[in-house]
Amino acid sequence: MLRSFLPVSALLLGSFFLLFAGGINGLILPVRGANEGFSDISLGLLGTGWALGYVSGCVLTSGLVARVGHIRAFGAMAAIAAVSILGSAIVVNPWAWIILRGVCGFCFAGAAMIVESWLSEQSAPSARGRIFGVYTMVNLTASTAGQMMLTLGDPNGFLFFALGAIFYCLALVPTAISSTSTPAPLATVKLNLRSLWKNSPVAVFAVFWVGVSNAAFGTLAAVYAQKIGLVLAAIALFTSIPILAGAIMQIPVGLLSDKMDRRRVLVGVAALALIADIAFLVLAPQGRGMNLLLAALLGGSIYAMYPVIVAHANDHAEPGTAIQISGGLLLTYGLGSIVGPLIAGFAMEEVGNRALFMVTSASHGMVILYTLWRIGRREAVSDADKSSFQPINAGRTSNLQTAEHSNAGDVPQRRREPRSIREVLGKR
The missing domain is CATH 1.20.1250.20 (MFS general substrate transporter like domains)
Known part of the structure; x- marks a missing residue:
């Protein structure tokens, strides 16, 4: 069974880092925004911005991957997501956060599509169900762990924005150095x-x-x-x-x-x-x-x-x-x-x-x-x-x-x- 997971271990690790950062990002913004006195409407618009970006990512990512390839596209998504959370720390403004949250939603959709396509390509049909089950559990664990990280420090500082950016960047490392073949089109x-x-x-x-x-x-x-x-x-x-x-x-x-x-x-x-x-x-x-x-x-x-x-x-x-x-x-x-x-x-x-x-x-x-x-x-x-x-x-x-x-x-x-x-x- 271990042999089934070795070819996709880099993808699972990259997904873990991505969702861990996403867990931090998804919780720090509403908590910090409320502390900053942002209105409930603007905090709700964070979700609207995310959804707009995510839907756009689902629709447009396949064309991007067709032009530049899976590895480059995934690296770009993770890097831009890191920029978005750092931008939120630098510009503490609700409208800037809404735009940056939309950018992050786009990157998340694209990165997830690339990882799942890659997993499907690298896994044998007989093991695909188990691999995607593990993939789901990795995502749930990582997202929950990322959210729980906020209990370890002050959400009003720069720390959690920096940690989110670090793990977004770490997400691109396993796939960048992986020797797995390019998967099928999205x-x-x-x-x-x-x-x-x-x-x-x-x-x-x-x-x-x-x-x-x-x-x-x-x-x-x-x-x-x-x-x-x-x-x-x-x-x-x-x-x-x-x-x-x-x-x-x-x-x-x-x-x-x-x-x-x-x-x-x-x-x-x-x-x-x-x-x-x-x-x-x-x-x-x-x-x-x-x-x-x-x-x-x-x-x-x-x-x-x-x-x-x-x-x-x-x-x-x-x-x-x-x-x-x-x-x-x-x-x-x-x-x-x-x-x-x-x-x-x-x-x-x-x-x-x-x-x-x-x-x-x-x-x-x-x-x-x-x-x-x-x-x-x-x-x-x-x-x-x-x-x-x-x-x-x-x-x-x-x-x-x-x-x-x-x-x-x-x-x-x-x-x-x-x-x-x-x-x-x-x-x-």
């Missing part, structure tokens, strides 16, 4: 909303609103936690625990969605998220324990919805179109991610910090109501015709390469492939 997917909507209205509608809620919470959770008086260590946990809970929840949610109508599973998960939203609004928790518990419930729900939506859309996809469907849904999610932080930032500015959960609860309510309405208008896909559920981390780590690799088994003879998580586990 995937490109065009957004065709009419085709997406015809394939699955529920998927398009739900993925947009999930993008709104996830991006709003992901961007402004640290601001909310800081405003209710949590210490820095608790703020780092408040932003990290939801991501880890979402990763864990994908296993039982995936198993359940293979046994019943995925739309009903989506409604159930969205209902759990809505319960957490309402609890934040009604209970107005102040202590660390209750806030972390509700954050885990909310994160476990919101970060498990995206793969259910993608799996439901792929259940209706024609053979050979799954990559286009998943890639289009990712871009639609990105559009929601652009809108969500802006709306939530404005709401928090006008109403108060708990308005964040007004936005997320409205989003989850929209998902529930529309999905219930569609359940009565379209029959569920039979178990025999379901595609395989693939755990996916949406938003900051998903890209068009993720969509491509997640649907690598989409062939015309789909019945020869494992149809569900139960069959995959059964073969083991």
